[in-house]
Amino acid sequence: MLEAGVTIEKALAWARTILTENQISDDGVHDSAAIDSKVLLCAALGCEQVYLHTWPDKVPNKTQIQTFQQMIEKRILGYPVAYIIGFKDFWSLRLAVSEATLIPRPETELLVELALNLALPNTSQVLDLGTGTGAIALALASEQSKWSVTGLDKSHDAVNLAKKNGKDNGLPEVEFIQSNWFSSLSSEKKFELIVTNPPYIETDDYHLKMGDVRFEPASALTSGEDGLDDIRFIIHESVNFLVKGGWLLIEHGNRQGDRIADLLVSKGFSNVKIEYDLNEHARVTMGQFI
Incomplete structure (x- = not known):
């Protein structure tokens, strides 16, 4: 579990570790655990990925951390990232998705x-x-x-x-x-x-x-x-x-x-x-x- 006051950098490291331990990890071409962690944290924070790299020491608020933890828990169960965040980018479009x-x-x-x-x-x-x-x-x-x-x-x-x-x-x-x-x-x-x-x-x-x-x-x-x-x-x-x-x-x-x-x-x-x-x-x- 993530503690209050955790930074973006530490939140990403935690998520990547737990996804890797649960075999939601490297597909041989991409480190999907790292990619998934960034996508899900951006969804929880309502930001673009460049924000994560620019402000690694920023501290998300309690609600954002709870949302992120819930997303990671769903991903551990195997839920597709697109279903968790509710959309998928395709071509030049952002498309809502559902089950x-x-x-x-x-x-x-x-x-x-x-x-x-x-x-x-x-x-x-x-x-x-x-x-x-x-x-x-x-x-x-x-x-x-x-x-x-x-x-x-x-x-x-x-x-x-x-x-x-x-x-x-x-x-x-x-x-x-x-x-x-x-x-x-x-x-x-x-x-x-x-x-x-x-x-x-x-x-x-x-x-x-x-x-x-x-x-x-x-x-x-x-x-x-x-x-x-x-x-x-x-x-x-x-x-x-x-x-x-x-x-x-x-x-x-x-x-x-x-x-x-x-x-x-x-x-x-x-x-x-x-x-x-x-x-x-x-x-x-x-x-x-x-």
């Missing part, structure tokens, strides 16, 4: 980059399937103000959260609709671009019992024995909602690229290619409906 949605991840920014690099009309109709927090839809809209962007999610709570994130980030024009994939769309609706980060984990994958995903909604994570049930459905149905020359971009697991590419080709997509993230993992497979 009704997946936490936006940096890897998904590749999907946004690829979409923005396509030669699409200035007034394109864009669809984000399984929008969750609205991360992908809002990131695209923030960069292409003339695109008409729609996000769909079967979760009522997710749709409400995405709408809030749109308003909070100055993007209220992005439309969010409750829909089980394409079910709420008119059969006449067509899009130049469909993007999706759907469930793609195998239902018996052991990773589901590890890390942050233990606390995230299983319905947004798993999709059948091979993890491809939803992706098969999306590929099959997307041709009914794409214009000729429109693109479908799918984020997926790092061992699924070849199978998804085959599914796209078998459905008549051209220019099919697999794109890799910064860790050189297959992350997005895309194809053009010709």
Whole structure:
């Protein structure tokens, strides 16, 4: 327990030690115990991280210390940092998160980059399937103000959260609709671009019992024995909602690229290619409906 009068520097050292002792620590690339400690202390203090480095001898008040301790206790239990502090930064946006949605991840920014690099009309109709927090839809809209962007999610709570994130980030024009994939769309609706980060984990994958995903909604994570049930459905149905020359971009697991590419080709997509993230993992497979 932290004592009254502890400085920022000592509070961080305490948190890092206790998180490390509870194996909330180094992932082999980043010292996550130190990173988590700083993020949580900033949330408790209501400050940016530069404040911690500038004023290490500052003494937080009693309420701030109690809040910080409670946050660390939740982190020890495995609660994701984003759920503890209530938000996650993605692209240039700060997004509210809840346990009704997946936490936006940096890897998904590749999907946004690829979409923005396509030669699409200035007034394109864009669809984000399984929008969750609205991360992908809002990131695209923030960069292409003339695109008409729609996000769909079967979760009522997710749709409400995405709408809030749109308003909070100055993007209220992005439309969010409750829909089980394409079910709420008119059969006449067509899009130049469909993007999706759907469930793609195998239902018996052991990773589901590890890390942050233990606390995230299983319905947004798993999709059948091979993890491809939803992706098969999306590929099959997307041709009914794409214009000729429109693109479908799918984020997926790092061992699924070849199978998804085959599914796209078998459905008549051209220019099919697999794109890799910064860790050189297959992350997005895309194809053009010709």
